[in-house]
Amino acid sequence: MENATGAKTSDFIVTPPLYTSAPDNENVLRIVSSGAAHPQDKESLYYLNIKAIPSVDKKALEKHEGGSLIVATLMQVKLFVRPAGLTPSREKAADKLEFTRKGANLNIHNPTPYYLTLIDIKVGTKALQDVMVPPRESVSLALPAGSGGTVSWSAIGDHGEQDKAQRIIP
The missing domain is CATH 2.60.40.10 (Immunoglobulins)
Structure with a gap:
């Protein structure tokens, strides 16, 4: 997790930290506050970074002549912490x-x-x-x-x- 300025933060705990995702399956992440105080008069912004690293079939790579390219992707999701009772709606x-x-x-x-x-x-x-x-x-x-x-x-x-x-x- 990163805060609004892009600095790493431990204000939240994300579980599981690492998982295997099979094709056509869904995975659920649980995001829990670590108890950090947030402003009560405005929203707070965090970024959840999710990195997807493809699995590699080593036997298939050995059979393949020539080069191969394996790409990991990073998805960044905005996470807003919104206190109750803010106005206007x-x-x-x-x-x-x-x-x-x-x-x-x-x-x-x-x-x-x-x-x-x-x-x-x-x-x-x-x-x-x-x-x-x-x-x-x-x-x-x-x-x-x-x-x-x-x-x-x-x-x-x-x-x-x-x-x-x-x-x-x-």
């Missing part, structure tokens, strides 16, 4: 985003206690990079030359749904 959080133009940058301020992930951000017809805005913080994105005065985006919800929205930049 998570469903209304993206409506609270504030967009302002500061010189050649678009400033996005998130006044809510939630992490908000924005994709398909466009100013006019110019696409900007996807971004995750931390709770009660701002991010700044460079505006391409000739970008318009309207920003549109999709916010990713708790279940992966995309809520599209649009706003005029003041």
Whole structure:
């Protein structure tokens, strides 16, 4: 596990730490808090790293003439710790985003206690990079030359749904 800054953390225990996954099977990971304190006024972000290492049939490799390539993959999953009773509701959080133009940058301020992930951000017809805005913080994105005065985006919800929205930049 890693925290929001990418540093390894022991705030959670993941079991089993290693397992074999057969084709067409599912595996269940259990994630348990180790008792670390989390802020009660906003979400906390962690990253669960899952590495998939393919098994190797050594006899098949010996029969195979020439080279072979075995690739391990790493999947990173966001884990949000959300205290009970946060307001506004998570469903209304993206409506609270504030967009302002500061010189050649678009400033996005998130006044809510939630992490908000924005994709398909466009100013006019110019696409900007996807971004995750931390709770009660701002991010700044460079505006391409000739970008318009309207920003549109999709916010990713708790279940992966995309809520599209649009706003005029003041």
